[in-house]
Each structure stands twice: as C-alpha cells, then as structure tokens.
Amino acid sequence: MIYLADTANIDELKQLFNYFPIEGVTTNPTIIAMEKKPMSVIMPELVELVGDKMLHVQMISSKAEDMLREAIAYKEKFALGDNYFAKIPVTMEGYKAMPMIKKQGINVTATAIFTQQQALVAARAGADWVAPYVNRLDNISSHGIEVVGNIVENIKQFGLKTGVLAASFKTVDQVHRVSMMGSQAATISFEILERLRSHPMTDMSVEWFEKDAEGLYDIDF
Numbered sequence: 001m002i003y004l005a006d007t008a009n010i011d012e013l014k015q016l017f018n019y020f021p022i023e024g025v026t027t028n029p030t031i032i033a034m035e036k037k038p039m040s041v042i043m044p045e046l047v048e049l050v051g052d053k054m055l056h057v058q059m060i061s062s063k064a065e066d067m068l069r070e071a072i073a074y075k076e077k078f079a080l081g082d083n084y085f086a087k088i089p090v091t092m093e094g095y096k097a098m099p100m101i102k103k104q105g106i107n108v109t110a111t112a113i114f115t116q117q118q119a120l121v122a123a124r125a126g127a128d129w130v131a132p133y134v135n136r137l138d139n140i141s142s143h144g145i146e147v148v149g150n151i152v153e154n155i156k157q158f159g160l161k162t163g164v165l166a167a168s169f170k171t172v173d174q175v176h177r178v179s180m181m182g183s184q185a186a187t188i189s190f191e192i193l194e195r196l197r198s199h200p201m202t203d204m205s206v207e208w209f210e211k212d213a214e215g216l217y218d219i220d221f
C-alpha cells in the first residue's frame with residue numbers, strides 16, 4: 001500500500017515531503033476551505049511541492065460537460081502532466097463524465113464512494129482510482145474496512161486495472177486494517193500519518209542506544 005497525504009496545508013506537506021515516503025496529495029473542497037486560500041493561490045503552491053508525485057484535484061461542477069471543462073482547465077492552466085488526477089464524485093453526472101475525461105487523456109479518481117457497487121461502476125467507467133470513505137462509513141454504523149476489502153477483491157476477480165485509494169481515516173487502526181485488506185493506496189491526514197509512523201518505544205530505544213554508544217563509536221564520518 002502506498003501513502004498519500006490528504007491535506008492542502010503547505011507546512012504539513014513540506015514536512016511530509018521532507019521525510020515521509022508519500023506518493024502524492026489528495027484535495028477536496030473541504031480540505032481547500034481549511035486553508036482559507038482560493039484555488040488560484042493554492043494550486044501553484046501544491047504543484048511546486050508535489051513535483052512528479054500524484055496530485056488529485058476534485059472537480060466541483062455538477063454537470064458532466066462542465067466537469068470535463070474543469071478537468072481540462074486545471075491541466076492547461078497549471079501545465080499538469082500524467083501525475084494529475086481529476087477527482088470525480090460518483091454521482092450520475094460523475095459516472096457520465098469519467099469516460100469523457102479519460103478520452104481527453106486525463107486520469108480519473110472516482111471519489112465519495114460508500115459501496116462496493118459504486119466502486120465497480122466507476123471502475124467500469126474507466127476510473128484509475130476509486131476512493132471509498134472508510135471513517136464516514138464506520139460513523140454510520142456501516143463497515144468501511146469490509147467495503148474496502150470487497151472492492152479490492154472484486155477488482156482482482158474481474159481483472160480490472162483500477163486501484164483502490166482508501167480515504168477518510170480517523171484512527172491508525174483503520175489504516176492498518178485497509179492495508180491488511182490489500183488496498184493499493186491510502187490517503188491520510190497529517191495527524192494520522194504522524195501517529196502511524198511514530199512509537200514511544202522507538203524513541204526510548206534510540207535514547208538507550210545513544211547512551212550505550214557513548215565513548216565507544218570512535219569511527220570518524
């Protein structure tokens with residue numbers, strides 16, 4: 001499973017790109033709203049930071065034709081390449097837009113997925129990634145991990161090329177369990193990424209090693 005950062009916060013992303021092996025960034029209108037900056041300001045910052053890693057940008061139009069125009073506009077305005085993914089919600093118009101956008105040579109990430117069938121339809125419509133919302137499912141007494149597992153299994157069974165990009169996490173355990181389900185990718189907030197990579201026992205062990213090494217490690221470097 002590869003990791004993506006589900007944030008548009010530039011400080012968080014700078015930190016992550018410095019040490020965490022993240023493969024890209026995902027955004028949506030809620031994430032953008034948290035930064036209190038318009039897309040015209042935030043997009044150039046994101047494009048510079050992500051470099052050749054993936055950048056998933058959500059379309060806000062409700063009609064398929066407008067989603068297509070929007071997807072093309074981002075590509076052209078910000079000179080985006082193969083690492084750009086137009087995020088399309090799995091509405092009726094969204095499903096219609098997916099093959100249209102693919103036909104223009106733009107990658108598609110189907111988003112706001114809550115069922116295995118929505119993911120399968122999106123995969124059939126040509127989506128490169130499908131993004132099921134794990135925590136939002138858990139919060140409505142459903143089972144996010146199970147839905148991710150079903151999608152992973154179906155995609156494998158039917159030999160589809162679509163990848164599963166699990167999204168919406170509030171705990172490290174949810175991340176752990178989607179990786180055990182074989183999800184190819186997960187997009188995760190800065191806070192949860194920090195929690196999953198760190199452990200107090202690691203910090204303590206390093207402290208002990210440093211103490212024990214005192215005066216013994218005399219090789220110059």
Ligand code: G3P
Nearest residue numbers: 006135136167168169187
């Ligand atoms: O990538 C989708 C994600 O941002 C939704 O997460 O935490 O708002 O449920 P959340």
